[in-house]
Amino acid sequence: MSPLMGGFQVFLPEQPAASTKSTKGSTSQKNRKGYVGMKKVILGLLGSAAMVASASVASAATLDDVKARGHLQCGVNTGLAGFAAPNDKGEWVGFDVDLCRAVAAAIFGDATKVNFTPTNATERFTALQSGEIDLLSRNTTWTLSRDTKLGFNFAGVNYYDGQGFMINAKSLPGVNSALQLSGASVCVQGGTTTELNLADYFRANNMEYNPVVFQALEEVNAAYESGRCDAYTTDQSGLYAIRLTLASPDDHVVLPEIISKEPLGPAVRQGDDQWFDIVKWTLNALIIAEELGITQANVDEMANSDNPEIKRVLGKEEGSTLATDLGLDNEWVVNIVKGVGNYGEVFERNIGSGSPLKIARGLNNLWTKGGILYAPPIR
Amino acid sequence: MTFVRTEMVAAQPAPRGERGIVQWLRKNLFATPVDSVLTVIGLLFVAYTVPPLLRWAFIDAQWTGTDRTFCSTVAQGGIHPDGWSGACWAFVSAKFQQFMYGRYTFTQRWRVDYTAIMFVLLLVPLLIPRAPYKMLNAFLFFIVFPIVAYFLLVGGYFGLTYVPTQLWGGLLVTMVLSFVGIAVSLPLGILLALGRRSSLPVVKMLCVTFIEIVRGVPLVTVLFMASVMLPLFLPTGMTFDRLLRALVGVAMFASAYMAEVIRGGLQAIPKGQYEGADSLGLSYWQKMILIVLPQALKLVIPGIVNTFIGLFKDTSLVYIIGMFDLLGIVRQNFSDAAWASPQTPMSGLLFAGFVFWIFCFGMSRYSIFMERRLDTSHR
């Protein structure tokens, strides 16, 4: 039995080579040969496993993967009216969805070449980390720790938001400020920055509250609707969206306080700068198109404009390598605007005056119009 | 003088004290004072629960309607007088398609129907003991059917449009998860059970570790592992479909339980059977497949069916990792603004419960039937 045990021990990694040799002293030469052969096989197995692991790392160029696949895989919310939700026909529509479509348009010239993965608060990070999705566009707040610990790069901010509270004014008459909420039960989605801000806000103001925490957005909505909580807290844009889905939206009011900064933006994995740039500049292009007055309707005639800036942005400048340097073709901005319109159009159609949400532009207006949207120039 | 009676004397009626409805009542309901008290309590309980339930579910129920107004009272913005309470079957019938197919492409739902018909046509003869061609039937059901069903449901070949699994939902997902779970866990469970009783220490240790770890943790954590960690275990860019990940989790979980059930059967086979097979010179696999397993599996059929029932019920847990099986999609529809009313949740849950109950109750009855049938052949 002893030679067999010796052969067996070799595969335990902590067994030093010397001791293996000493136990082998009495074994026959023939057995030893077989054992060496086996060792080779094992090493070969391990080696090939390692090669499989390293080979796949080499192809980390997301753009090539996306082009090879023929469509963009985009992670969105499971259902937040105005931002990302399937319509009656099962097509995804919304503000975040249109950003995905814009990126698809920039790459393929076709805003429909995108598949959507609905993700909840837990899945969104691993889905991006593991490469299941190429881009996460799911009202996710840009924070330092998400940049560092989760291994994300935020490509910018597509919606400047802030956390607020919503209450049922019918059952709580006289409450018109979040500072009156001491002792209230507050519904909140677990694992979000919202949950942390809520704790900070009540602590800072020396108020007490009962958190009612659910992991899924649908659960939070249902609990609030059923009267489990007095107040609902999340980003204000979200509150307006959720208010619409309640049985009697007019009974509910959003309180004026904004208790945090919530810059929401699209995120990509770290380690692929080209892909990061493409998403970043797609967002910038949407904003620049609005600055320059390029709309879905007039983009073709704008392309013939004499304005050098418009010509440059729309890829009509002779000998320009702006687009090819980015890995896209010259028509990319034209395709984006044709596909989804400019930032203003996307906003108004999904969450602004053209939608049931009727959210005012506010901070999300161009810097020239009193907002803080300011895109670096395309040149 | 002999008298031989040629016909039977007619049986005399039971004594008066043992006949009639009054006697039956006295014997079964009022045998002792304690019994009488229990009967009264039982009657009160039935009177208190059953009529209101019937009233709610049938008499006062709303059977037709197009939106929430049909299922709410005037005060809640509906058509019913205040104080009305009844099941909202209109909600169930409006959402019925969704409960069955999820968001499966509308024009392609015939594919699901055909799969279901095929499933039933193959399953029914398999369940009837007297139906012929068992081997062929089993081959069709366990080998051919899954392949055909895969191509039919997923599509992308033979001119069928591709339907991504993200669109699947409702009873379809429940059935797919249960079927694959059952089809995978049975052979895997047999292998694990054999491994656990193996004389090879490494194999045995491996199987014991796997079985005990999986049985020691809740399914939720296994599902989380499959959905959140599995992507990190694989090389970059290699991703699993979400449904497939849930399937891996469910199948792993079910196999561990199946292995323990089958081990019980293996242990119940007398040692003489093993020794007899050995003395005939059968190899290990011949011994197991020809002698031991047929007897062992027959012994534990009730246990196997119980594991199936448990698996079927457990598929509802995929809701927690963000998939929409029957229960999940019912739950998700509670937050549909068009149908949100106080009666919606209960009606939806009752419907889902009824569907689950039919399946599980059917399976348990079938298991009792098989147990009786096999029991007689065993004596």
Place this chain on the structure above:
Amino acid sequence: MASEDTAHGGAPARAAFLNDPKIRGLIYQVVVFAALVAVIYWIIGNTTENLRRSNISSGFAFLNARSGFDIAQTLIPYSSNSRYIDAFVVGLLNTLLVAVSGIVLASILGFIVGIGRLSRNWLIRKICTVYVEVFRNIPPLLVIFFWYFAVLQVLPPPRDSIELPFGSYLNARGFFLPRAIWGEGSWLILLGLVLGIAMSFLAARWARTRQAATGQQFPVALTSIGLIVGLPVLAYILGGFPVTLEFPQKSTFNLTGGWTIKPEFLSLFLALSFYTASFIAEIVRAGILGVSKGQTEASYAVGLRPGPTLRLVVIPQALRIIIPPLTSQYLNLTKNSSLAVAIGYPDLVAVGQTAMNQTGQAIEVVAIWMVIYLGLSLATSVFMNWFNARMALVER
């Protein structure tokens, strides 16, 4: 048969070497082990590469960081300033709380229903059968949702709370009870309680010895109740009424003060108990049916009435059949308590999921879950095995 001849000849042939079951077994094991090592190596390699490449932090250092979130139900002091590890402890305690209380109610209900299914009374038998067949055949998650919506639906909003005796209230935010505030001298009451329990234990032992010796019976149950209730009450009076009650008060949003049982706990507790009780009932029924009829008849023959027959003859024997499957039901209940995450009860899984989302450290959190649940399973098995061994010893 040629190979056999050569084998007898002395020099072992190659085929015989491979046919030796020991050698073959060894080869199988080596292959299996090598494959396992290769797979583990592959997984670890992939994971570290994935983590490194996308710059995800790993390790358990996060457990000592400030958690920053609040938890609704905490059995130990906890705030958003506490650490993640404290949050996990809070979650674990909540899991244990719902599991233990669920096990108690499920056992009581299960035994009642199980015995009820064997009752002579037709009505009781039918009610129990319907109960078992309904609850056994629907998913536990559905039962939990059912109770949660039933609780939220049936109970009124805080403004119209149902007033119950002893200053308790019931509304959609929970069950509000007065809370005892232990003043100076409360230790006397505790002492009285301990003394009462110890004395009734001794009394029971004495009564048993006396009955064995003389056949005379002694009202043990009544004496014990008297001692366990009487002594603390006496201590309460002697200590100068040290305990005061804090009653729930109505405030803007809800009732404050007192002691609250949250609806999430209530519905999870009821759902788990009702669901598991249907399985326990079947186990109890099978256990009682497993005791042969001769035992019952023999005990009637020696003059025992049905009550003592059940208590002294049938149940002790039935317990031996019942305990092993009962153990696995208790474990199932504990594991099913992880479904709390669906209704927002802050158990180990729910707290862990929040931590997972806040830190992004999925692997570590799943590992913590698995280790803790495995530990719980192991502890329960060890305890029940001990109990089982004790019960088995009674056999002669």
